[in-house]
Amino acid sequence: MIPKVYVNRTLNLKRIKFLGLDMDHTLIRYRTPEFERLSHLYMKEKLVRRGYPEIVRGLEFHEDLAIRGLVIDKTRGNVLKLNRHSAIRASYHGLKSIDFKTQQKTYKSTYIDLADADYLAVDTAFSLSLAILFMQIVELKEGNSGLAFPEFAVIADDVLDVLDEAHRDGSLKEAVKVDLDRYVIKDPSVVAGLEKFKKHGKKIFIVTNSDYTYTKLLLDYAIDPFLKDHKSWLEVFEVVITSAQKPRYFYDNLKYLKVNPGDGTMVNYYDRLGPGVYQGGSANSFTKDFHVMGDEILYIGDHIYGDILRLKKDCGWRTAMVIEELSREVGQNHLAEPLNVDIDCHMRTKEPLEEELTVLMTQKSETGHGVDEKRIEELQHQISEIDGQISLLIRQQQNMYNHYWGQLMRSGNEESYFAHQVDRFACVYMAKLGDLLELSPRTYFRAPRRPLAHELAHELAHEGTV
Structure with missing residues (x-):
């Protein structure tokens, strides 16, 4: 099974x-896209009533814009996806992806400290509409200089406040109450x-x-x-x-x-x-x-x-x-397996080329002569071509999950920060409560043995010699 x-x-x-x-979202499951669309609607209305430009009212809800585990950089107006070490692996300003060079220039090599009040974690299903609306308003602000939008940090605080208000004042719950079938499973x-x-x-x-x-x-x-x-x-x-x-x-x-x-x-x-x-x-x-x-x-x-x-x-x-998104992610993992195999194949092709290039460049630095410059150029060209092919495959793989952010539980080959937190603090996890309740109340869940980095390296090296 x-x-x-x-x-x-x-x-x-x-x-x-x-x-x-x-x-x-645990005992009682919601139809999340419908509920978040409702939250998005109420948040827009409340922001316009607070003085935001009327154009905000016309923003459409796009559920793919955000996933759980993202982090809002309130000061810069960016939305970030982190790996397990809190390093940035993807970022957007408004609806535009931030390229790697700009990201490096902006954030240097620093890791994000989520204890810093300048950062806001998107860590629940109820927060998705918040991240979506924040990205959309940042996009409006950057594209409409004639309209009066506040600074990014104020926008982030306002969006969070109107979401909290919609929960506090009962407006969301009243809407759910009159149409339970639409919002509750x-x-x-x-x-x-x-x-x-x-x-x-x-x-x-x-x-x-x-x-x-x-x-x-x-x-x-x-x-x-x-x-x-x-x-x-x-x-x-x-x-x-x-x-x-x-x-x-x-x-x-x-x-x-x-x-x-x-x-x-x-x-x-x-x-x-x-x-x-x-x-x-x-x-x-x-x-x-x-x-x-x-x-x-x-x-x-x-x-x-x-x-x-x-x-x-x-x-x-x-x-x-x-983690309700897990069901779809596990299914997509199976569909993405041929792409993963293709990516691994390209990586195995690239690794010996990189090793050869490392030897030649080391020799060049240490001796200063007797190095085949033509071979170095050939290797660099071959590696660059393979990198381009890998990048294309990675983009195809990402689009199988979420066009903007890729997988929920991974950032490339690394765990996402969200997955890292789940790993640290949840003894077990599943897509829905029913997955646990269908089992025997006498079930013994055994954690698998996890290889350490040095163990995995020796295991892979052994496989390569067999």
């Missing part, structure tokens, strides 16, 4: 007592999986930043219709924590409010945590009140920072990440 859950660190589900779930297999895990004694809980009213709306819609062993989602989930303020929930010590599921009213709660619906609180009191160790909890979310990174660092819970 082809695996759908990918393992970074060994995880034994038999040891897991509590299964925690984020709601949005119902998945009966997820409900069946939850009930199966309950039969095996797992306690299931939700920690979401959404408020109780919206949480109830989605759970009533996507969970209750498919229940077979329970009457309501209230019986499925041991605890439902709303308005959790993640990632603050994982490192702070806020107090809980107890929510009345019938009417949504809340009261201060000072007792030991038990089954029910709550608002706020903290992971520290959760583990303490339920007498559970961090490594006995598996929490599943889609936000690398809000759900996974801070949780892993501050709580020691086991972590699983949902």
